[in-house]
Amino acid sequence: MNIQVFVRASCAVSGIVLLVWAVGQIRPDPAEVQSTLNDSGPAPTGRMVTLSSSKSSVAGIQLAVVRRGDLLIARTLPARITYDDSRHVSVRAATDGVLERVLVKPGDVVVSGQTIAVLRSPDIGNARSEVMTRTAALELAESERVWWSTLCENVKRLVDAIASNTPVDTIEIQFRNATLGEYRGKILAGYSKSLLASRLSASVGEIGQTGAVSGRIVQQRQSQQHQALAELNALMEQALFETGQHRKQSRAEAKTAERDLMVAKQLLSTLLGMTEGSASKLDPSGNTTDLARLEIRSPFSGTVERRTHSATERVVGGTELFVIADTSELWVEADVRGRDWNALQVSDGDSVIVTTPATLTQRLDAKVYFVGREVDSLSGAIPLVARIANPNKILRPGLFARMEVPVGTLRDVIVIHDSAIVDLDGQDSVFVKSENGYEPTAVQVGIRSGDRVEIRSGLHEGQSIVVDGAFVLKSEMLLEGEQ
Structure with a gap:
């Protein structure tokens, strides 16, 4: 045992x-x-998928050749769509008053200079009246200045002609249409009297040499000649002095009237809340019977974004009435936190990518406008503002967005579109085109940036991969596996 x-x-x-x-x-x-x-190399992650050419066409299979290149690394930042400051304005009440009419509503398209509301204000009426008064005063002062300037110049010419011993008849012809005022008669009468005294003195002097008249008469005639000449010179000096003084005074009065008008216009411009130049365009003050009526006009072409008051409401100066904006171009404002300040590699004019819920998967190009310098005390971020075109008006101010901002570059790596990658049993894979069909191949994914992905292993240059329709191939492979 x-x-x-x-x-x-x-x-x-x-x-x-x-x-x-x-x-x-x-x-x-x-x-x-x-x-x-x-x-x-990497082992296939599943069986070869074969599709007929017609089925591939229906499935929308698109191929791309694997190549090496540079991958721009981007950081995605939260952002929001805002108005472009240069294309956005808040139209406010120029002064206290009552809204007589409101002519537009939100969504209306307006053009530059279009009347959008009518405001009635006594202050505006008083300011306009003052402008009209000062304008009339300036016109009067200017006419006075022109009159005395012309008169002074003509009197000088007349005095020069008399000094040249021009005959009276010739002077009358030369100055027939000239402005001389009362000085024409005074000076020409004095000149005629002086010429007559000169001729009498000369004739008596010749007769006196023959002894036909006494010497006393000769002396008397000579004295009369000297007196007439002295009176003529006095008249001319007085005329030159008076016209010169009047010309200076009229110039000063015209300058004063011009300053008074400028002050009145500035007061009106202040009430209207605009510069003097723009006030002359938007408020011509052509209505001389209803000066208190102010037409509020759009400062530029755009869309009425907001309206805050209705007709018959009383408003105070500075109250916002409308918001008008040209939204064909908007701003995208992203918040850059402290950890990203030094990583950003952008400057004015660089391109960034923007995505929004309104545009779904569409990636929009925007241009960097500026990077802010001041840190917001609440968020601890600085703004990065980019300009984005909005021709179809799809984007709206206030809309949430994301901005992809470059922070670096990977050089000479294999880069493919992220649509080529599918998940097969928990493994990132792509479908590689071969002679017999589409072979699922596992890949090692590196850095993702936007819709581009770095592939660290599993692919090599020259291979053709599916970039559109990969999920169709995945479904086909799963169905074949079940069978």
């Missing part, structure tokens, strides 16, 4: 030893397995 048990135990032990030795001979060397895997 003991001998039989011993024999059985010996046989069992021998069998176990032989089995361990056989397993050791069959198991491959781990180093050889690893070398084989490295040489063969």
Whole structure:
């Protein structure tokens, strides 16, 4: 009995030893397995998927060739759509008054200079009346200045002609249409009297030499000549002085009237809340019977974004009445936190990518306008503002957005579109086109930036991969697996 048990135990032990030795001979060397895997590359993650050409066309299969290139690394920042400050204005009440009419509503398109409301204000009426009064005073002062300037110049010419001993008849012809006022008669009468005295003195002097008249008469005639000449010179000096003084005074009065008008216009411009130049365009004050009526006009072409008051409401100066904006171009304002300040690699004019819920997957191009310098005390961020075109008016101010901002660049890497990557059993994979169909191949994904992805292993240049329709191939592969 003991001998039989011993024999059985010996046989069992021998069998176990032989089995361990056989397993050791069959198991491959781990180093050889690893070398084989490295040489063969990534193993396919599933079976080959085959589609007919017609089915591929219906599925919308699109291929792309794998290439190496540079990958721009971007940081996605929260952002919001806002108005472009240069294309947005808040139209406010110029002064206290009552809204007589409101002519537009939100969504209306307006053009520059279009009347959008009518405000009635006594202050505006008083200011306009003052402008009209000062304008009339300036016109009167200017006419006075022109009159005395012309008169002064003509009197000078007349005096020069008399000094040249021009005959009276000739002077009258030369100055027939000239403005001389009362000085024409005074000076010409004095000149005629002086000429007559000169001729009488000359004739008496010739007769006196013959002894026909006494010497006393000769002296009397000569005295009359000198007196007439002295009176003429006095008249001319007085005329030159008076006209010169009047010209200076009229110039000063015209300058004063001009300053008074300028002050009145500035007061009106202040009430209207605009510069003097723009006030002359938007408030011509052509209505001389209803000066208190002010037409509020759109400062530029755009869309009425907001209206805050209705007709018959009383408003105070500075109250916002409308918001008008040209939304064909907007701003995208992103918040740059402290950790991203030094990483950003953008400057004015650089391109950034913007996405919004309103545009779904569409990626919009925007141009950097400026990077702010001041840190917001509440958010701890600085603004990065970019300009974005909005020709179809899809974007609206206040809309949430995301902005992809470059922070670096990967050089000479394999880059593919993220639409090529699918998840197969928890492994990132792509479908590689081969002669027999589409082969699912596992890849190691690196850095993602926007819709571009770095591939660190699993692909090489020149391969054709599916970039559109990969999910269709995945579904087809799963269906084949179930069958």
